Amino acid sequence: MSGDLPVMIHPAGAYLHGFHGGLKLRHYKQISTARALAQPPLPEYLQLSLQQHAGSPAIAVVKPGQHVTKGELLARAGDGLSAPVHAPTSGTIAEIQTLPLLRKPARSAPSIRLHPDGEERWHPDCERSIGNWRDFTPAQTMQRIAASGIVGLGGAVFPTASKLSSQWQTPAHTLIINGAECEPYISCDEMLMREHASEVMLGARIVAHALGITEIVIAIEDQLGALASALETARSQLNDEHILVVRVPAVYPEGGERQLIKMLTGLEVPSDGYPQTLGLACINVATAWAVKRALLDREPLIERVITVTGAIAEPRNWLCLLGTPIQHLLQCSGGLTDPGARLVIGGPVMGEQVTDPALGIDKGSNCLLALAAEQLREPQQSMPCINCGECVRVCPAMLMPQLLYHGIRKGDHALSNRLQLTDCIECGCCDLVCPSQIPLTDYFRAGKQLQAQQRQQQARADKSALRHAAREQRLQDEAAQAARKEAERQARASNPDQAQAVIGAALQRARLRKQAQKHNRNDTDGDTS
């Protein structure tokens, strides 16, 4: 981090700034908001991946056949960045096997299969009082958030406690609650705020209290008028004038953390920094709700709201246990209306195709979307880049996608590094506008992966160079020691008189010792006789 950081002129949210690029997309959100939030019936089994968060996988602490209660710890956080996983309901552990991840099918991780017993019996820890959150120290609150397995529920699934406890270069002043879910079709955050507005605000207050922040800004999309009035009602009930509800224009991807911060404060989060750099904290509404439930209701993160929408008989939002299989959710929602529909987990732009409907939803699953066959774009032959600059115009990260594309194609990593490939947020805007149909985001993902591989390789090479040097040093030292010993031996051999003298002295010592022993024995013999 270098140079002075910019300072906010207006308080966050008081004045709306724009951000570069972005696209206006059709919303399709009303499809799933007609029905109220509900809980699906208990599925036959829950499939809980131990990699539902960014960082290392959680480590299972239960064994197949073991009976667990609701809210019991199933897997503790792994080393470094990680988060624990808890039992969403009471039941029996059936098996632990390695399965592909739902939202990253190319990777796999251990996964626990839990057969619910239908009793929904809570773990005693979840019923014991933990005291008032206002009396907690910040460290205690963060510890509680970490132990409850709370991660960023907007989709990045970064452990929340790690995010909020990291370095603050500027004193924390504003907490932004991100309710601006920008991708089409997804309405889980909207429904959550409609039904649990005051709980979300309480969660925000808990986080703000722990960080010593007074100002809270809740950002929602501008066309959600009903929601805005619901939030205002909740705010007046809480009687907190430090909470500000801001309606931001719906330009995809305004829900991206950096884009939202730019919009609300006019500040740009530095490429090598975090919102903390600017004294801002930014969490998703669902995360705030999870914090409230962890600290007030003593419930770990075991369920989330997921939108089931698209070519579905009864599209709606479900408050659904983590690990609920995709096929169970589909059944509860009346099934597909188009047998040829493609199932996508996440939104239509950034989502990932569902490879196995038997997998369970994870902490980052915000939407299950069935795209009808006629909505799918035909796979097209991509044409050469014509340097039209459309991708540059829409890129919200202000990158040069067409140059990056050439860099990655040529394998020129220095170029893609210089063009800040790591700043790409993979929003897919460039893909959508490219007249040559080039799958740019796929290139950028692959390029990022390649960069990560190279960093790994370099780290490995550096380590083996060190180890090799250490070994050389050790061999040298050993050789030097052997040479010294050999020299001493030679010196002794070349001087026979001295050697004889040494031997004579040793013999003399031995003789004396023998005599002394004999003497002693005689003495003791004398005593006993």
Place this chain on the structure above:
Amino acid sequence: MTQLWPTLIILGPAGLLIGIGLSIAARRWQDHSDTMIERINKLLPQTQCEQCGHPGCRPYARAIARGEADINRCPPGGDTTIRALADLLGKQVKALDSSCGEHKAPLLAVIDEQRCIGCTLCIQACPVDAIAGAAKWMHTVIAAECTGCELCLPPCPVDCIDLVSLADQPQRRIPAHVQIPDLAA
């Protein structure tokens, strides 16, 4: 001719002084050719496999820096390393010298612990001390430290060491028509 003397008297000693000054400066702020060796060494894969004919990556880097060895003698590095070296040294890119070996995917040595007799010969051969064990006790390879150099294979009397392909990082699905160098392999 008389005009020449003052010039010589002034410029001669001045040149001498500047020369002495420069030579002192050069010695004081010497550009160690070590930095060149380091820069070359940094581009080598650090497998320490000795296939180039030098006892390790650094000695090979030293030989390159002195102009004693060609840049195309590193099979584990393959074309990528040759290209990087050519860039650094301003030389022509060449094909890998096939007398040194062939470029392979990264490998990992695995000891069949049933067959290991604990002779310690592989421990002595390992260039990065990545094998743990003691005389007449089973040996094992520390996977995180192994460079896959294959130097432990020849000394093993019971042939209990296998080289397996290093489990690659799972790769992201890329559309079939997207061709990316290195990643496609």
